[in-house]
Amino acid sequence: MLAIHRLxxxxxxxxxxxxxxxxxxxxxxxxxxxxxxxxxxxxADNVLLxxxxxxxxxxxxxxxxxxTDLWYLVLEVPGESRFxxxxxxxxGNAHQWIRDPLNPLNARDPFGANSVATTAGYERPDWTYFDxxxxxxxxxxxxxxxxxxxxxxxxxxxxxxxxxxxxxxxxLVCHDGDDYVNYAxxxxxxxxxxxxxxxxxxxxxxxxxxxxxxEYAADPGHASFVAEELVPYLEKELPLDRGIEARGLMxxxxxxxxxxxxxxxxxxxxxxxxxxxxxxxFTDIGHHKRGPAFDPVVEFVNAFRxxxxxxxxxVFVSCGTYESLIYENRSLVPLLQNTGMEVRYSEARDGHNxxxxxxxxxxxxSWLFPGPLWMVYE
Amino acid sequence: xxxxxxxxxxxxxxxxxxxxxxxxxxxGPMAAVTAGWQEREAEVEEMREHLGRPVANLRLxxxxxxxxxQDRELAALxxxxxxxxxxxxxxxxxxxxxxxxxxxxxxxxLTEPSLVEPEREAVMTSLRALDDHHLGRLRAxxxxxxxxxxxxxxxxxLRHRHEIAKQLGASVALAIAGGHVAxxxxxxxxxxxxxxAARLPIFAWSAGAMVxxxxxxxxxxxxxxxxxxxxxxxxxxxxxxxxxPLPHASKRLRLDDPVRVSLFAxxxxxxxxxxxxxxxxxxxxxxxxxxxSAGVQKLGESGNLEPMRSA
Numbered sequence: 266m267l268a269i270h271r272l273x274x275x276x277x278x279x280x281x282x283x284x285x286x287x288x289x290x291x292x293x294x295x296x297x298x299x300x301x302x303x304x305x306x307x308x309a310d311n312v313l314l315x316x317x318x319x320x321x322x323x324x325x326x327x328x329x330x331x332x333t334d335l336w337y338l339v340l341e342v343p344g345e346s347r348f349x350x351x352x353x354x355x356x357g358n359a360h361q362w363i364r365d366p367l368n369p370l371n372a373r374d375p376f377g378a379n380s381v382a383t384t385a386g387y388e389r390p391d392w393t394y395f396d397x398x399x400x401x402x403x404x405x406x407x408x409x410x411x412x413x414x415x416x417x418x419x420x421x422x423x424x425x426x427x428x429x430x431x432x433x434x435x436x437l438v439c440h441d442g443d444d445y446v447n448y449a450x451x452x453x454x455x456x457x458x459x460x461x462x463x464x465x466x467x468x469x470x471x472x473x474x475x476x477x478x479x480e481y482a483a484d485p486g487h488a489s490f491v492a493e494e495l496v497p498y499l500e501k502e503l504p505l506d507r508g509i510e511a512r513g514l515m516x517x518x519x520x521x522x523x524x525x526x527x528x529x530x531x532x533x534x535x536x537x538x539x540x541x542x543x544x545x546x547f548t549d550i551g552h553h554k555r556g557p558a559f560d561p562v563v564e565f566v567n568a569f570r571x572x573x574x575x576x577x578x579x580v581f582v583s584c585g586t587y588e589s590l591i592y593e594n595r596s597l598v599p600l601l602q603n604t605g606m607e608v609r610y611s612e613a614r615d616g617h618n619x620x621x622x623x624x625x626x627x628x629x630x631s632w633l634f635p636g637p638l639w640m641v642y643e
Numbered sequence: 644x645x646x647x648x649x650x651x652x653x654x655x656x657x658x659x660x661x662x663x664x665x666x667x668x669x670x671g672p673m674a675a676v677t678a679g680w681q682e683r684e685a686e687v688e689e690m691r692e693h694l695g696r697p698v699a700n701l702r703l704x705x706x707x708x709x710x711x712x713q714d715r716e717l718a719a720l721x722x723x724x725x726x727x728x729x730x731x732x733x734x735x736x737x738x739x740x741x742x743x744x745x746x747x748x749x750x751x752x753l754t755e756p757s758l759v760e761p762e763r764e765a766v767m768t769s770l771r772a773l774d775d776h777h778l779g780r781l782r783a784x785x786x787x788x789x790x791x792x793x794x795x796x797x798x799x800x801l802r803h804r805h806e807i808a809k810q811l812g813a814s815v816a817l818a819i820a821g822g823h824v825a826x827x828x829x830x831x832x833x834x835x836x837x838x839x840a841a842r843l844p845i846f847a848w849s850a851g852a853m854v855x856x857x858x859x860x861x862x863x864x865x866x867x868x869x870x871x872x873x874x875x876x877x878x879x880x881x882x883x884x885x886x887x888p889l890p891h892a893s894k895r896l897r898l899d900d901p902v903r904v905s906l907f908a909x910x911x912x913x914x915x916x917x918x919x920x921x922x923x924x925x926x927x928x929x930x931x932x933x934x935x936s937a938g939v940q941k942l943g944e945s946g947n948l949e950p951m952r953s954a
Contacts, residue, residue: 398656427683429682429683431682432681432682463866463867627867628867631866631867631868632867632868635868637823638863638866638867639861639863639866640823640824640825640826640861641679641821641822641823641824641850642821642822642824642849642850642853642890642891643653643655643679643821643822643849643850643890
């Protein structure tokens with residue numbers, strides 16, 4: 266029997282003290298095997314769980330224990346899961362979305378923050394924490410006047426620790442670079458993985474777009490900016506290895522589309538792609554139902570599916586099984602494999618969020634840009 | 644083999660080079676090989692500060708680059724050799740993966756010992772035979788290179804050797820730092836540094852310690868890609884043959900996995916597989932036994948870490 270049911274059945278009428286004791290003696294959400302119990306204490310007309318698990322109804326009502334201000338909901342979720350959620354407190358017609366006051370675990374994103382629930386078997390990777398032994402890389406602010414974009418485009422450049430001009434580095438262009446740094450700890454992850462020798466010391470161009478839903482939606486102007494302006498500029502400014510195996514593109518969601526479409530438009534230029542939860546919507550017939558922002562995406566993905574060519578050499582694809590895009594990403598993998606490219610695909614029980622993308626970085630980056638782990642003993 | 648060798652744990656965060664140096668009663672300039680650091684080879688300032696004495700950087704990495712630029716034929720033969728070595732390493736890995744899988748499988752079986760133990764010993768024999776076979780093939784490649792390239796007859800190389808000998812002549816000891824193990828070994832071998840330093844005590848750590856033995860073993864139990872099969876990559880410089888140094892063992896190996904630990908220890912026996920953590924040292928003076936500092940541990944055939952005793 267679950268702890269919440271034991272509490273409920275322990276007395277006819279629960280005292281405030283008994284509830285206090287229950288809350289103080291557990292952590293929330295309470296994970297018992299596959300059952301995750303969410304609890305809220307307070308006054309409301311209704312309490313709803315708003316979670317980001319595609320496949321389950323997104324809004325699930327809590328149950329109020331009679332005669333108390335204690336609400337709960339039990340959700341069945343498989344092991345090794347990580348998902349984000351909020352509580353929706355309903356007062357009359359008013360809805361207030363809040364983070365779970367009983368759960369200290371939050372994940373930030375560009376829209377704020379969500380509460381995080383995990384089930385048995387999920388563990389935040391140790392390489393995502395600050396390692397005092399890892400030397401830290403540095404960030405440089407740069408900008409470039411772009412004809413392709415019709416504006417001056419600012420971006421950051423990550424230089425690995427112990428950067429030396431006498432050495433040649435691979436270059437990875439990261440879409441939504443600022444968000445990757447802020448919400449997926451990309452700088453810290455690179456520091457750690459490079460320190461552990463698992464990933465080659467590399468230069469990462471962190472680009473962001475003020476019009477990402479347009480420019481990342483397979484826009485030829487954006488591809489031209491990356492391939493014909495940004496990369497040549499960086500090749501002039503920094504000691505970069507010129508080989509195709511030392512050129513990579515990465516991105517999540519629309520950033521994945523931007524990465525694949527840029528490589529597709531410039532085949533032979535980018536030998537490494539890291540595509541996370543790419544928004545690879547397509548249609549076999551008829552019109553898609555994802556909204557107008559996806560029109561150019563669908564047009565590109567349909568064209569790509571029709572004539573993929575061989576845009577790169579090695580492609581790492583990841584997607585959360587709790588994302589609506591899981592079908593599109595799974596569909597993409599055999600298509601990519603048939604082009605003759607080396608493809609690795611990774612799924613996790615997680616959603617469309619930055620920490621999911623963070624948790625897959627080691628697997629992807631160490632395969633695309635392997636470090637000298639096997640040969641270096643310092 | 645009759646010289647003083649001091650093998651140290653990793654030196655970056657908790658260096659003990661100076662205390663090891665002073666324990667030997669040395670005083671004077673130290674020659675240093677930091678070729679394993681590659682393009683950062685020149686950055687010996689921290690070592691100099693730590694030692695509080697002059698450090699003569701032998702600059703083997705830079706010298707090799709200069710040499711290859713000056714002697715194109717040697718560079719081409721060297722590249723060709725490295726390419727063959729890489730191919731042999733790939734081929735060796737194919738067989739190694741199968742034998743190691745079998746060895747791990749047999750090691751974890753709970754079958755009656757009288758039945759399974761001979762199979763374990765047999766797979767270990769296969770494993771050792773494969774390692775020896777591989778080393779034999781590598782040796783043949785090096786011999787062919789030496790016969791073809793005749794490096795010691797090349798004027799540009801001899802000039803460098805002369806300069807190195809001069810630097811060593813003015814030093815009281817040689818330090819060999821870690822880094823890229825193949826780059827380090829190749830440079831030490833190319834310039835014959837160990838022979839030139841025959842009279843000097845050697846202090847070596849991490850990759851530096853690895854290359855001085857008779858087998859250079861690459862290891863990592865949990866790499867992000869691949870199976871993590873320890874592999875023999877080269878024969879080293881043969882200053883000792885009774886140890887396999889394992890720098891950062893606690894980070895690189897699953898020391899809590901008795902099957903892996905035991906397999907590692909048995910594979911390389913009678914050499915002792917020594918966990919080199921920061922602040923430990925092993926000293927051997929002349930032909931005497933290794934003298935370990937407190938806390939030095941070796942991988943035991945039982946599957947546990949065991950204290951290393953002087954022997």
